[in-house]
Amino acid sequence: MRGVSAHYDEARVLDEVSLRIGEGEVVTLVGRNGAGKTTLLRCVMGLHQRMTGEVTFAGRDISTAAPHRRARLGLGFVPDDRGIYAGLTVEENLTLPPVPAAARSSGSPWSLERIYESFPVLAQRRRTSGARLSGGEQQMLALARVLRTGARVLLCDEPTEGLAPIVVQRIGEIIRGAKEHGVGVLLVEQNVRFATTVADRHYLLAQGRIVRSLDNTEVREREHELLQYLGL
Amino acid sequence: MTSFLQQAFNGLVSGGFYALLALGLAVIFGMLRVVNFAHGALYMLGAFGAVVLSDSLGLGFWWALLIVPLVLAAAGMLVERLLVHRLAALDPLYNFLLTFGIALVCQDLMRMKYGSHSQPYAGAPFPGSLDLGLFTFPTYQVFVLCVAAVVCLAVWLLLTRTRIGTVVRAATERPETTRAFGIDTGRWVTPVFGFGAGLAALAGVLAAPMRAVNSSMGADLIIIVFAVVVIGGLGSIPGAVTAGFLIGMLQALGNLYVPVLSQTSVYLLMAVVLLVRPAGLFGKEEHA
Secondary structure: EEEEEEEEEEEEEEEOOOOOOOOOOOOEEEOOOOOOHHHHHHHOOOOOOEEEEEOOOOOOOOOOOOOHHHHOOOOEOOOOOOOOOOOEHHHHHHHHOOOOHHHHHHOOOOOHHHHHHHHHHHOOOOOOOOHHHHHHHHHHHHHHHHHHOOOOOEEOOOOOOOOOOOHHHHHHHHHHHHHHHOOOOEOHHHHHHHHHHHOOEEEEEEOOOOEEEHHHHHHOOOOOHHHHHHOO | OOHHHHHHHHHHHHHHHHHHHHHHHHHHHHHOOOOOOOHHHHHHHHHHHHHHHHHHOOOOHHHHHHHHHHHHHHHHHHHHHHHHHHHOHHHHHHHHHHHHHHHHHHHHHHHHHHOOOEOOOOOOOOEEOOOOOOOOOEEHHHHHHHHHHHHHHHHHHHHOOOHHHHHHHHHHOOHHHHOOOOOOOHHHHHHHHHHHHHHHHHHHHHOOOOOOOOOOOHHHHHHHHHHHHHHHOOOOOHHHHHHHHHHHHHHHHHHHHHHHHHOHHHHHHHHHOOOOOOOOOOOOOOOO
């Protein structure tokens, strides 16, 4: 995305943000609450109405494309509240997003059977309501759901928030697994330590601007400073 | 005991009408977040449709049952495309005013054409009564109850067992995220509106042989149906159906035992439900 700005009423929440995610690259977006991280993901997905600038995906300008078009082109959205439907069963949640023909013919590595193999808990509870899963199970369902569509880029909004360390570790494995298959990931993350275990690069977002781009060593060296900056 | 059963049966029959109407309102509200005030007018037009088909074209009840809902569903889809759709991005109040206006226009047009007295319907099927053991009951009303029950069940199966149903339930629960999952929810809005309109029209046709057909029949009924939808939980399909039958029974039995309260009982129940469970019997608290 290039020069993306977004507004809520009079307030500018994103100011000329440019960033890029390569194939198989995991990029995190760190910043305080209200820095504009969630808005940025919503802009990429086409859910934010008042946006200027350009979003391109696989060489294609999608700045004005409807959200469902962007999803079908290969953007996978994992919203901050995980987006699990209480009125749908686990399996209905999982199979809700259509798998585009292109992804189906190339044989996505995440078929329903494969997903149930890797997440036996989802298989066991396929007939129960999505609301009855634990937070960690919901997060796995949210990730599995977009992976199944053969998405090429995942947009994950704080997937580890409020989860136990063991579950966070599992989510790290899922993200690394996706990366191995060439999936790019844009990860909004407050957990800086977790971020360094999965990501290649980090962007620091403050007041709607990208103020710094860091690599893993820089983040590790300046972790203390960074945490203070984030107010954590 | 006999009068109790008879009255309970009466309650089930009017509950069937409430359920059909509330079901249409609920699917429309769920998918569009529009409170369709014109729903009562559609019911009224459905009943008039049956009368007009019978009087001017000589088409009987069964034809009306087929044609009228389809025609009014198409009309509903047209209204959604041409009018409701344009206001969708604005405050929901605008669509509330629009549909309220449409209801008033329909009502007055029918009054201009037919006056305010009731129209007789000649084509009623199933004359006579059915002996149900302890009491006899008009055969036609037994038929109405069966149709209402079958339609409610069919809609339930449609919503829970088909892909379209899953999409509609998903879009009802999270309109925005559903689009981000690659589903063109906009495509389903018009058919769902038409479907809801068709259900109201179906209820209208069913009412023609047993209720007074006049221009205000919808307005009188729809107020109670709104209470039904609120009691059941806005946008909840099982809630709409259960509350529909519940209110029908409550009114009928109220009539028998506490006639003073028969008109107010619905609103009393609504007040209690709103106090105890603000989201309705089957509703879920809205999340931000």
